[in-house]
Amino acid sequence: MARLYLIRHGRPSSTWGGHDDDPGLDEAGQAQARAARDWLLSRPQIERPGLVVSSPLRRCRETAEPTAAALGVPVEIDPVVGEIPTPKSLSAEQRPAWLRQAFQGTWGAIDGDMDYDAWRSDIVASLAQRANTAVFSHYVAINAAVSRLLGVDQVLAFRPDHTSITVLETDGETLRLVEKGAEAATGVL
Structure with a gap:
């Protein structure tokens, strides 16, 4: 089985719910x-x-760019490993409260206009096809994969810290959790 690394992004220059809906990394995040x-x-x-x-x-x-540059490969963009889709009816200001509510429950109970359990299945299926790959993703997307692999329905299977590296194995069809990455001492920032 081939290794697959699922990495949470580095510390952003602003937090979710802030004024910038697509922040880059701050100095700590770059390090x-x-x-x-x-x-x-x-x-x-x-x-x-x-x-x-x-x-x-x-x-x-x-977060991906230093690794890609060192390997001499381009960064492939994959929307499947992106942030959890927010219901269309919510404003940017409402997103933090919606996420906090989602974190308290199960995938099937998330209030929204899509099937979030199917979303996590899509993430796992996409990851299973990626051998020898470093995948840079998000807190909730990583939880989507890990919770599915652990067989739990809770949205929060663990609290991956910034640049936490979760190790997976794949044979091209199935995915196996080898080791969860480092956990954050605090909640999502």
Whole structure:
């Protein structure tokens, strides 16, 4: 089975619910991106990623760039590993409260205009096809994959810290959790 690394983006320059809906990384986040790159490149050759995939959002792209540059590969953008889709009826100001409510429950109970359990299935299916890849994603999307792999319905299976690296294995069809990444001491920032 091939290794797959699921990495949460580095610390953004503003938090969710802030004025910038697509913030880049702050200085600490940039340092975290370089540390993630160094960790990924320190893997034995057989486990080292050869491809880099990112959510379309700037904080993920900026976290992915040092790894892609070091490997000499482009960053492939994949919307499937992007942020959890917000219901169309919600404003940007309402999103934080909606997310806090979603964090308290199960995937099937999230209030919205889509099937969020199907969304997490789509993420797992996409990841299963990506061997030897570093995938830069988001807190909730990572929880979508991990909760599915652990067989739990809770939205929050764990609290991945910024640039937390969750290790998975895939044979191209199935996905297996090897090790959860580092957890944050605080809630989502």
